[in-house]
Amino acid sequence: MTAVTLPSTSDVWQWLAEVPDPEIPVISLVDLGIIRDVAFDDDTLVVTVTPTYSGCPATAIINLDIERALHEKGIEKLRLERQLSPAWTTDWISAEGREKLRAYGIAPPVDGTAIDGILRQRVDRLSGRSNLTIACPRCGSANTEKISQFGSTPCKASYRCTDCLEPFDYFKCI
Secondary structure (H helix, E strand, C coil), rough: CCCCCCCHHHHHHHHHHHCCCCCCCCEHHHHCEEEEEEEEECCEEEEEECCCCCCCCCHHHHHHHHHHHHHHHHCEEEEEEEECCCCCHHCCCCCHHHHHHHHHEEEECCCEEEEECCCCCCCCCCCCCECCCCCCCCCCCCCEEEEEEECCCCCCCEEECCCCCEEEEEEEEC
């Protein structure tokens, strides 16, 4: 019986960094922050995944994409583990991932507004309305307005820039 040479976990992280999110293909699963751990249990690769939220419709596709990518790299024994606690938060999106979102035309989550999964918005005391500034990913203007709390996917809201008049998605803080 020949010994199987296992790849390094560093290699596995690099491979997973090439797997795109099925709903936002410009960002990888690693940049999105849903890959929580990569380890070996004897000769079985264990990848721990935290979904963006428990009802995310892309979870099954994400798991299939991970399996396919790792099988293509020669991984024969693989176990995916779902980790729900701690819950995923937009704070886990990497700086590179945020830039990729912006370049793609999606306003990334505003830093520091989602800590431990709790949305922290600045609210005007007189009107009771949020005064959270969402910059337009196309022109950079802070003159934007929310069109709808619901965007093209459950994790995004629809906004419009009042300067360039372009609509855009905002990746909601979770």
